[in-house]
Amino acid sequence: MALADVPLADFLSEPLIPYEQDEVTRLIFDTHDAEAFAPIRHLTVGDFRNWLLDSRTSGGVLASLAPGLSPEMAAAVSKLMGLQDLIAVASRIRVVTRFRTTVGLAGRLSARLQPNHPTDDPQGILAAVIDGLSLGSGDAVVGINPAADSVAGVELLLRMLDRLRTRFRIPFQSCVLAHVTTQMEALRRGAPVDLVFQSIAGTEAANASFGVNLALLGEAWHVARELRRGTVGDNVMYFETGQGSALSAGAHHGVDQQTCEARAYAVARQFRPMLVNTVVGFIGPEYLYDGKQIIRAGLEDHFCGKLLGLPMGCDVCYTNHAESDQDDMDALLTLLGNAGVNYVMGVPGADDVMLNYQSTSFHDALYLRALLGLRPAPEFEEWLAGAERELPGMMALLT
Amino acid sequence: MTNLRDFTMARVGLERSGAALATREVLAFRMAHAMARDAVHYPMDTASLQVECAARGLPSLALHSMAVDRLTYLRRPDLGRKLDEWSREALRAHGDSAGCDLAIVVVDGLSALAVHRHALAVLDLLLPQFANAGWSRAELLLVEQGRVAIGDEIGNLLRATLVLVLIGERPGLSSPDSLGAYLTWNPAPGRTDAERNCISNIRTDGLGYREAADRIFALASEARRRQLTGVALKEGRAALPGTQPKVLDTP
Numbered sequence: 323m324a325l326a327d328v329p330l331a332d333f334l335s336e337p338l339i340p341y342e343q344d345e346v347t348r349l350i351f352d353t354h355d356a357e358a359f360a361p362i363r364h365l366t367v368g369d370f371r372n373w374l375l376d377s378r379t380s381g382g383v384l385a386s387l388a389p390g391l392s393p394e395m396a397a398a399v400s401k402l403m404g405l406q407d408l409i410a411v412a413s414r415i416r417v418v419t420r421f422r423t424t425v426g427l428a429g430r431l432s433a434r435l436q437p438n439h440p441t442d443d444p445q446g447i448l449a450a451v452i453d454g455l456s457l458g459s460g461d462a463v464v465g466i467n468p469a470a471d472s473v474a475g476v477e478l479l480l481r482m483l484d485r486l487r488t489r490f491r492i493p494f495q496s497c498v499l500a501h502v503t504t505q506m507e508a509l510r511r512g513a514p515v516d517l518v519f520q521s522i523a524g525t526e527a528a529n530a531s532f533g534v535n536l537a538l539l540g541e542a543w544h545v546a547r548e549l550r551r552g553t554v555g556d557n558v559m560y561f562e563t564g565q566g567s568a569l570s571a572g573a574h575h576g577v578d579q580q581t582c583e584a585r586a587y588a589v590a591r592q593f594r595p596m597l598v599n600t601v602v603g604f605i606g607p608e609y610l611y612d613g614k615q616i617i618r619a620g621l622e623d624h625f626c627g628k629l630l631g632l633p634m635g636c637d638v639c640y641t642n643h644a645e646s647d648q649d650d651m652d653a654l655l656t657l658l659g660n661a662g663v664n665y666v667m668g669v670p671g672a673d674d675v676m677l678n679y680q681s682t683s684f685h686d687a688l689y690l691r692a693l694l695g696l697r698p699a700p701e702f703e704e705w706l707a708g709a710e711r712e713l714p715g716m717m718a719l720l721t
Numbered sequence: 722m723t724n725l726r727d728f729t730m731a732r733v734g735l736e737r738s739g740a741a742l743a744t745r746e747v748l749a750f751r752m753a754h755a756m757a758r759d760a761v762h763y764p765m766d767t768a769s770l771q772v773e774c775a776a777r778g779l780p781s782l783a784l785h786s787m788a789v790d791r792l793t794y795l796r797r798p799d800l801g802r803k804l805d806e807w808s809r810e811a812l813r814a815h816g817d818s819a820g821c822d823l824a825i826v827v828v829d830g831l832s833a834l835a836v837h838r839h840a841l842a843v844l845d846l847l848l849p850q851f852a853n854a855g856w857s858r859a860e861l862l863l864v865e866q867g868r869v870a871i872g873d874e875i876g877n878l879l880r881a882t883l884v885l886v887l888i889g890e891r892p893g894l895s896s897p898d899s900l901g902a903y904l905t906w907n908p909a910p911g912r913t914d915a916e917r918n919c920i921s922n923i924r925t926d927g928l929g930y931r932e933a934a935d936r937i938f939a940l941a942s943e944a945r946r947r948q949l950t951g952v953a954l955k956e957g958r959a960a961l962p963g964t965q966p967k968v969l970d971t972p
Contacts, residue, residue, distance in 0.1 A: 438731070439729055440896070440899075440924075440927040441928055443729070445728045446729035449725045449729045449733055450731050450733050469921055469922055470920070471952075471955065471956065473955055501952055530913065530915065531913035531914055532914075532915060533951065571913060606798075607795050608795065608796055608797065611796070642760070642893070643761045648754075670729075670731040670732045670733045670735075671735055671746070671750065672750070673753070673895060674893065675730055675893060675895050678890060678892060678894075679891070679893065685735070685740055685741060688740035689740050689741065717723045720723055721723050
């Protein structure tokens with residue numbers, strides 16, 4: 323049977339990965355909202371595409387549908403959709419989250435400031451943070467990928483960002499993207515943890531390869547919320563995903579990488595995250611070979627995530643062993659801006675000197691905002707208006 | 722005036738025109754990308770590495786993964802994780818049935834350049850530490866077209882309790898020659914990344930040889946004491962960067 327002819331309801335009676343073997347499948351089935359599903363329960367995958375593209379299917383309708391959709395349904399319909407379909411439908415959906423800034427509002431585009439340094443040198447990181455803030459990045463999060471997964475290192479970097487933030491009264495949330503257990507240990511020792519990060523995937527076995535499970539994520543969500551550090555909201559989780567992670571861990575149960583990716587979004591939405599982004603070209607050419615595949619995957623992930631109710635951003639990126647270059651990134655960035663992406667990455671000069679890949683730059687985010695008339699998160703925009711005055715004070719911290 | 726570039730090798734403080742990067746910056750970026758692309762396809766010269774090992778009195782054995790060439794390697798990571806038939810046989814012939822405490826595996830990964838520039842320099846500082854602590858060690862294994870997990874099969878065949886893989890990391894724009902070190906306790910095919918510890922960015926402008934060697938040895942010692950590697954094993958204070966940020970000095 324062709325995919326277009328498969329009834330959506332079949333996905334509720336035939337799990338792709340056995341219920342008994344996989345806690346992500348159990349999560350998907352146990353939390354499925356039959357009432358929300360009712361408006362589309364009679365449709366096939368092909369009909370569902372038509373339904374999504376119908377001009378009467380508003381953002382509000384799509385938002386109330388989300389709890390009734392399983393990730394497999396989202397993945398299935400996305401396979402029948404061209405790039406313009408993926409953009410047209412996703413652009414109707416707004417998913418707004420809050421901590422110290424409000425991310426995802428209509429007419430806004432945020433950026434994660436990613437100031438990584440190959441040896442986690444705090445002054446080096448601080449220099450990149452100052453550069454990024456002065457160019458308008460950081461309203462999604464100031465998020466450092468540490469080179470070393472050490473509790474003391476995480477604590478030091480979190481304290482540095484917290485001090486900078488409070489001293490200059492900058493409305494941002496910070497995050498050090500170590501393993502969740504490392505962040506929780508830092509939190510227990512009193513480190514100022516805003517958002518808790520974890521890489522997640524769409525099967526229990528793939529998550530196990532990351533050293534996590536649903537219970538552990540639930541515990542992290544609970545303790546981070548209890549700190550009540552947010553000022554305008556309490557979305558405290560930050561997740562990253564990417565097609566190929568389950569396959570690369572040999573944990574895909576024969577399911578294709580794009581469906582596995584959508585299943586990761588079912589994991590994410592359980593914890594009402596502040597931020598979710600696919601790191602679309604990061605894993606490498608064995609999963610997404612060239613620019614064409616990366617562009618398609620970025621739009622699929624953004625669409626599936628939004629359809630399932632997630633505040634999707636995207637790390638528009640590629641590695642040097644993929645057949646891709648900066649022109650592909652310009653194309654995907656521009657397409658995602660039109661699709662209404664919540665945030666993109668701001669990496670100094672688009673070159674991450676720690677993770678060794680190319681993402682988007684502070685300048686790329688500025689380009690997209692200027693091109694599409696988008697503005698930063700409102701709280702951050704207010705601070706930016708007077709940021710120039712603060713620059714000399716921030717620079718003085720370096721010398 | 723303070724220049725942001727004095728504090729990091731990241732591309733900060735770039736010249737721009739409007740929101741866009743200035744021509745000079747764009748051209749520099751494209752040149753760096755071309756160099757990184759070249760590094761991916763730079764072949765490992767195993768013969769010359771073996772000569773260098775011999776000069777140090779280090780016995781070594783050359784192995785190859787099941788990925789026959791670079792294009793296969795890029796498309797089929799599964800083949801890069803397995804030894805080819807000849808290599809498996811060679812290891813069986815060389816393997817000491819009594820096993821060993823440590824097997825060190827040097828792998829080209831995505832940058833043979835990194836291996837050529839840094840692997841032996843790190844080992845020069847690291848091997849004496851293991852020797853002094855009384856670790857028994859298999860001969861040095863040199864692997865072409867390999868991924869990190871190929872160390873699992875090698876360690877298993879050698880009955881090593883710990884495997885250290887030194888491997889060329891994916892080349893970055895500013896770092897075509899970055900070396901990574903992965904430690905896996907009780908190596909066997911099927912180990913996951915959550916069961917490993919990693920020290921990355923070993924290169925001239927990144928983590929220096931001395932610090933890299935000390936951190937690898939500290940992690941390995943802790944792994945032996947606790948009989949595990951992976952997310953349950955955390956690096957201690959040794960991993961802390963040297964400079965205290967000034968922003969923390971003042972109240």
